[in-house]
Amino acid sequence: xxxxAYHREGVTxxxxxxxxxNGGPMKGGTLLAxxxxxxxxxxxxxxxxxxDNPYAEALFTTLKYHPGAPGQPFANLEDARQWxxxxxxxxxxxxxxxxxxxxxxxxxxxxxxxx
Numbered sequence: 001x002x003x004x005a006y007h008r009e010g011v012t013x014x015x016x017x018x019x020x021x022n023g024g025p026m027k028g029g030t031l032l033a034x035x036x037x038x039x040x041x042x043x044x045x046x047x048x049x050x051x052d053n054p055y056a057e058a059l060f061t062t063l064k065y066h067p068g069a070p071g072q073p074f075a076n077l078e079d080a081r082q083w084x085x086x087x088x089x090x091x092x093x094x095x096x097x098x099x100x101x102x103x104x105x106x107x108x109x110x111x112x113x114x115x
Contacts, residue, residue, distance in 0.1 A: 006038050062095070063087060 063069060066087065074080040092109075096102045103113040 003034055003038065006040075012039075059091070062091065066090075 068083075068087070070083060074083065092106045093104055096104055100108050101113065107113050
């Protein structure tokens with residue numbers, strides 16, 4: 001998945017920063033072997049420090065306080081996937097970020113914010 005996204009987006013190593021936590025998926029052998037092949041080195045957070053990645057923390061806070069955030073557990077995995085898909089679409093295409101000069105992440109990603 002990481003390799004496909006890397007090539008699809010045309011990312012070059014000098015542009016890429018991969019903040020990684022100390023969890024199993026980020027420290028797994030397959031990912032750790034793939035990243036150097038792509039010229040990417042993960043920057044692991046410090047152990048027991050939950051807020052080393054301010055971008056992930058900001059996204060989690062936005063998700064947590066979104067008016068449509070579920071107040072109870074999802075009934076099943078499909079319901080959770082559907083809710084997250086709607087949230088991601090809203091976040092990327094409707095939510096205007098002050099740190100991005102009030103454009104959406106989608107607009108920034110596509111270069112539409114330059115105009």
